[in-house]
Amino acid sequence: MNWYAIGNIDDIPLRGARCVKTPQGKIGVFRTGENEVFAIEDHCPHKGGPLTQGIVHGKAVTCPLHNWVISLETGNALGADEGVVRTIPVRNEDGELSIALESLMMAAE
Template identity: 50%
Template sequence: MSQFIDIGALNDIPPRGARLVRAPEGEIAVFRTATDAVFAVDEWLPGKAGPLSNGIQHGQCVTDPMYNWVFDLETGEAQGADEGSLRVWETRIENGRVLLTRDVLGELRASA
């Protein structure tokens, strides 16, 4: 079972908007849909897409602002003739707060 970290209030992300979270595992685009569902995916598809947080969100999809590729926010898969997939990060909403899987922190090690 995943552990989660609080990354802010749901109201900090406008409906059909996104926020960027910088984490040891990379930049994560966190999207809020018009129905208040929250999804988190990698900000960049290496060499092909991004920055997705600047893309146009429609339903549970986002259109990449650079190449017009469409990605499903729930699965990370490209839609239609587009190819590729994004890493998807688990999210939750509890008491109006957005929680993101602690996995984005990677394996942090204390330095000696």
């Protein structure tokens, strides 16, 4: 698997996010209050809202446009809403974060 360095975990506040632009689109990298890091596509499956501008709570993010809640673990919309965003493997090595480019390229095919 090819890993693409995206910065340090300290670049993302607790319960925060940052957007990483890749050739295959924008990826949201999220840090939970428990210091876990997840990466998913940065658009809500509902109307394409920027998930990195949403509120992170537990292992989920709430879209800022219409309050859809998306699981950071699975990419699935939670509750009564239906939809999914792609999850991206993320690696944390002593605070240095990387995402798996290979999965991005395979999904773009």
